[in-house]
Amino acid sequence: MGQLNDEIDRTAAEWAAKVAGGSLSLSESERFEAWRAADIRHAGAFARAQAILVRLERLRAVGADALRTTIEEYPAAATDPEDCAEPQPVSGASSAAMHPRLLMRRRLMVSGAAACLAVAGLAGVFLLPVSSQQEFSTGLGEARQVRLSDGSLVTLNTNSKIVVAYTDSVRKIRLIQGEAIFKVAKNKQRPFIVSAHDTDVRAVGTSFTVQLLPEKPVRIVVQEGVVEVVRRDAPAIVPVRAKAQTQAIVSGSAPIVVQSIARPVVARQLAWQYGRIALENETLADAAEEFSRYSDTRIVVDPAVAGRTITGLFAADDPVGFAKVAASVLDLRVEEGPKEVRIVR
The missing domain is CATH 2.60.120.1440 (Jelly Rolls)
Incomplete structure (x- = not known):
């Protein structure tokens, strides 16, 4: 039974590391839900693994180097020589390019909750209740x-x-x-x-x-x-x-x-995912309001031209660039000031 529980903990740790790293595909998400629903112990093991990750994120005062030294000083405490092996990097990133704290977190998770917590000597800290x-x-x-x-x-x-x-x-x-x-x-x-x-x-x-x-x-x-x-x-x-x-x-x-x-309208509404604002016959007044959501540089529109309309795809973080393009298209002028750009007749 103990060996079975160890295997559950190890699998739970692997799933928690994948979920935390944002690397689950749709098919993996379905397999994860099926695994968790297959045995009541799986949900509990996964919750414990997540708690460990949360505590590791909060362990800034100890530091990744201190944790790494602790683990490397007590290798015999692991139940398997490969328990604390470094996982493969995700999304094509090299291990050298990953933040040391992230490397430390993934090392602990893939090793299995019980083994690596015992190695680090921090089980009592990580298993404290965490906020839901x-x-x-x-x-x-x-x-x-x-x-x-x-x-x-x-x-x-x-x-x-x-x-x-x-x-x-x-x-x-x-x-x-x-x-x-x-x-x-x-x-x-x-x-x-x-x-x-x-x-x-x-x-x-x-x-x-x-x-x-x-x-x-x-x-x-x-x-x-x-x-x-x-x-x-x-x-x-x-x-x-x-x-x-x-x-x-x-x-x-x-x-x-x-x-x-229409589908194109939905696509325009979601252009912000790619750092863009998509306008389709929008008034300058409405466009200025939309840009204000993304930058602290205000677009101020002369009331005399506020009803003029503009269409196009623009960088959400470049209100000055938008103002210049709009002024050029609509035969208007731009006046720049600190944290402000004005579109005038």
């Missing part, structure tokens, strides 16, 4: 991809924040602000719910975007599959189902509106 919540955020003009523990992938847009709270029965994410794309790993027994204010978006396995901006309605764009949109605080408002190539608009006390949108 995680926060992820981006700054102004920043985008970030996060691979969650179930294999789901979240892409955060500029100035965005989410709080992840997973349990054995449900996967909950709260969008605090901004915008995020959710590519959900399928698991019908474990619903995936994104909350934005009082709106819940429920999915099983799909891809969708939720946007929560100041003084604007909540907007959900579905790229694949189907989602259910529910107003928690307004039971009189009928929940709706939104399928691929549709968007749901949730505003005030009004009914939830579902609209069909």
Whole structure:
């Protein structure tokens, strides 16, 4: 039995390392969920392995070099000579190019939880209770991809924040602000719910975007599959189902509106993934507001020309470049100042 438990711990450690490294493919995500559901001990072993990773991330004061020295001084404590072997680098990166702390983390994980914790002499530290919540955020003009523990992938847009709270029965994410794309790993027994204010978006396995901006309605764009949109605080408002190539608009006390949108429109709305802003006959005023989400350099538009429209694909972090192109196309002028660019007649 002990040998079997060791094997479970080792497999759990390998899965935790893959999930943390963001290297799970769709087929691997499905195999991971099947492994975890096959035996009640698997879920517990995986949770322990994740706890180890969290503690390692927080161990900045000790430092990777100190941990490496500790392990190398006590090689006999490992149950197998290869237990603490260096894993193969992911995404084609060389071991020399990886951050020492990341190398240390992956070494400990692949070795198996019990063996390497005993080697490091830190089991009591790593197995302390950890929070079931995680926060992820981006700054102004920043985008970030996060691979969650179930294999789901979240892409955060500029100035965005989410709080992840997973349990054995449900996967909950709260969008605090901004915008995020959710590519959900399928698991019908474990619903995936994104909350934005009082709106819940429920999915099983799909891809969708939720946007929560100041003084604007909540907007959900579905790229694949189907989602259910529910107003928690307004039971009189009928929940709706939104399928691929549709968007749901949730505003005030009004009914939830579902609209069909063409694939090219969806692509334009998601251009921010690639650091771009796609405009299609947008007014200069609306374009300036959109650019303000990505940069602290303001675009100020002369009210006399604010209604003029522009079409094109622009770098999200270059408001000055956009202003110059727009002025050239619309026969206007640009005046540059500190942290400001003006488009005038």
